[in-house]
Amino acid sequence: MKATIIGCAVVLMAGLPVSTAQAAEATCPTTEKKSESVRLADPGKWSYTYYVSWCVEDGKVTTITPHITHEEDSRWCVWVGSAEEAMTPVTDGSGAWNAFNMSEFSCKDAAGKPGSVNPWAVITVRPNGSSSVPRKGIGDEIEE
Numbered sequence: 001m002k003a004t005i006i007g008c009a010v011v012l013m014a015g016l017p018v019s020t021a022q023a024a025e026a027t028c029p030t031t032e033k034k035s036e037s038v039r040l041a042d043p044g045k046w047s048y049t050y051y052v053s054w055c056v057e058d059g060k061v062t063t064i065t066p067h068i069t070h071e072e073d074s075r076w077c078v079w080v081g082s083a084e085e086a087m088t089p090v091t092d093g094s095g096a097w098n099a100f101n102m103s104e105f106s107c108k109d110a111a112g113k114p115g116s117v118n119p120w121a122v123i124t125v126r127p128n129g130s131s132s133v134p135r136k137g138i139g140d141e142i143e144e
Helices: 021-027
Strands: 002-004 038-042 046-057 060-072 077-089 097-108 114-117 119-125 131-138 141-143
Touching (some): 038 131, 046 097, 046 119, 060 077, 060 097
Antiparallel strands (some): 046 060, 077 097, 119 131, 131 141
């Protein structure tokens, strides 16, 4: 089932450091946690996989590290990069954080007309080590 996003999302950084995996490993006092992965694709043209790892110290999420992999068939699409990324606290008092990534592929259709494709996902991470994917999609469409 697909729904259309109405409006515009504004994503702001909220003070939680985004780090490299090496920095997270060096500063994580406990075992680094790993979220479930999100995979979105147009088979034969492109694929996008996104997950995060995070550290918890004294019951608080201290570092979130994004991990993005992509594959593309250069006859159709070329990877452009991460277009947006943000880490924001969940406002329910649970200590959870939302990690967001939107990537971009430059693609052409069967007629050779250029365009872009923007797969994205939100992953919620919690101090207890659990994670979930509340939203994901491609462009303006939400995948459920």
